[in-house]
Amino acid sequence: MARFTLPRDLYHGKGAMEALKTFEGKKAIVCVGGGSMKRFGFLDKAVGYLQQAGMEVKIFDGIEPDPSVETVMRGAAAMAEFEPDWIVAIGGGSPIDAAKAMWIKYEYPDITFEEMCKVFGIPKLRQKARFCAISSTSGTATEVTAFSIITDYDKGIKYPIADFEITPDVAIVDPELAETMPKKLVAHTGMDAMTHAIEAYVSTANCAYTDPLAIFAIRMIQADLVGSYNGDMAKRDAMHDAQCLAGMAFSNALLGIVHSMAHKTGAAFADYGAHIIHGAANAMYLPKVIAFNAKDPTAKARYGVIADEMKLGGANDDEKVRLLIEYLRGMNDDLNIPHGIKFYGADSYPCEQGFVPEDVFLARLPEIAKNAIGDACTGSNPRQPSQEEMEKLLKCCYYDTEVDF
Ligand SMILES: NC(=O)c1ccc[n+]([C@@H]2O[C@H](COP(=O)([O-])OP(=O)(O)OC[C@H]3O[C@@H](n4cnc5c(N)ncnc54)[C@H](O)[C@@H]3O)[C@@H](O)[C@H]2O)c1
Numbered sequence: 510m511a512r513f514t515l516p517r518d519l520y521h522g523k524g525a526m527e528a529l530k531t532f533e534g535k536k537a538i539v540c541v542g543g544g545s546m547k548r549f550g551f552l553d554k555a556v557g558y559l560q561q562a563g564m565e566v567k568i569f570d571g572i573e574p575d576p577s578v579e580t581v582m583r584g585a586a587a588m589a590e591f592e593p594d595w596i597v598a599i600g601g602g603s604p605i606d607a608a609k610a611m612w613i614k615y616e617y618p619d620i621t622f623e624e625m626c627k628v629f630g631i632p633k634l635r636q637k638a639r640f641c642a643i644s645s646t647s648g649t650a651t652e653v654t655a656f657s658i659i660t661d662y663d664k665g666i667k668y669p670i671a672d673f674e675i676t677p678d679v680a681i682v683d684p685e686l687a688e689t690m691p692k693k694l695v696a697h698t699g700m701d702a703m704t705h706a707i708e709a710y711v712s713t714a715n716c717a718y719t720d721p722l723a724i725f726a727i728r729m730i731q732a733d734l735v736g737s738y739n740g741d742m743a744k745r746d747a748m749h750d751a752q753c754l755a756g757m758a759f760s761n762a763l764l765g766i767v768h769s770m771a772h773k774t775g776a777a778f779a780d781y782g783a784h785i786i787h788g789a790a791n792a793m794y795l796p797k798v799i800a801f802n803a804k805d806p807t808a809k810a811r812y813g814v815i816a817d818e819m820k821l822g823g824a825n826d827d828e829k830v831r832l833l834i835e836y837l838r839g840m841n842d843d844l845n846i847p848h849g850i851k852f853y854g855a856d857s858y859p860c861e862q863g864f865v866p867e868d869v870f871l872a873r874l875p876e877i878a879k880n881a882i883g884d885a886c887t888g889s890n891p892r893q894p895s896q897e898e899m900e901k902l903l904k905c906c907y908y909d910t911e912v913d914f
């Protein structure tokens with residue numbers, strides 16, 4: 510038996526935020542990040558609509574990018590004090606993911622972070638509050654997914670919480686919020702969405718319900734991402750829908766080792782000056798993982814279908830896989846994303862020598878590879894890598910060398 514779960518309601522299109530006016534409840538806590546939602550007036554709008562719905566509103570702000578366990582615990586304490594019956598998270602993947610984890614802790618005050626991370630192990634929520642997510646970036650699709658990614662900075666590891674219990678009750682996909690994104694954010698979140706759709710399509714948990722969503726998302730992202738990056742606002746709006754469709758696919762078909770590797774490298778070099786931003790990590794690793802996974806005949810045929818849907822040409826599946834890899838690398842070039850960790854420099858832009866020195870990378874490689882294999886996303890990857898293979902793959906992602914194993 511398989512399960513397919515999405516939010517009960519999804520409001521989309523310009524002005525969709527107004528749906529908040531129709532919510533029924535007494536108290537809403539609005540969870541938000543560092544300032545962009547306030548600066549562009551979206552936070553005030555959300556608060557105003559909830560007040561029009563007759564609710565008392567409290568704001569929990571300052572949720573940082575790649576939120577920490579500590580932030581989750583602070584937010585849960587604020588919820589315990591205020592006792593909301595609606596949790597409304599507005600912003601990028603970071604504040605929405607943090608709010609999902611706060612929600613678990615609010616409903617179950619004794620639960621530990623370790624217990625939250627047991628895959629599909631969350632107890633029944635909605636005893637105290639329902640959850641609405643309003644996304645302002647076009648990538649994570651956390652407004653429709655069963656996932657939340659929280660970082661343990663002591664360990665330098667990102668942990669996925671995965672359970673349909675945390676699939677929001679209401680998703681609001683209003684493209685107006687995405688129009689204020691700076692270019693770099695468009696690039697990273699857009700390639701995150703492309704990775705979601707491709708990983709979902711080749712995942713071992715793919716099915717007839719997720720395939721059409723994944724394929725349609727891939728075609729839309731191919732058509733719209735680079736234009737959106739270059740300032741075309743109609744394409745920017747379309748990308749907001751495309752990433753959400755990709756999210757509907759991967760929330761139910763799961764992901765693969767591109768995400769396992771992104772989760773385990775993202776915070777691993779934070780002491781050397783920067784995170785490897787989630788979407789940029791995916792963009793760099795995706796072509797390498799496609800080459801690795803394509804050794805599996807079923808995956809190879811599925812990549813072939815993706816190449817066909819993208820109208821890339823190719824006489825057989827080997828050629829189609831090669832053309833797909835080339836196309837994705839071309840997108841990275843168009844979006845100013847480097848091809849390897851070695852070249853991931855200040856501000857995430859390509860450079861000769863990035864912020865992760867070779868000796869540090871090599872010293873940490875065995876541990877990162879072990880952690881990536883243990884990530885919740887590895888189980889649904891079409892090929893299960895050994896420790897040796899994962900280390901080789903990560904090396905290819907560092908040096909941007911060809912994957913031939
Ligand atoms: N839950 C899931 O299913 C899922 C899937 C993929 C990634 N993630 C996680 O989500 C996080 C990344 O989320 P993200 O990529 O959405 O970025 P983010 O939420 O970390 O935001 C990045 C920056 O962009 C700013 N910002 C957000 N929206 C903006 C807008 N419209 N205009 C101007 N600035 C804006 C924020 O203030 C922040 O400084 C990572 O922790 C990643 O691991 C979660």
Ligand SMILES: [Zn+2]
Pocket residue numbers: 649701702705768787791
């Ligand atoms: Zn992702």
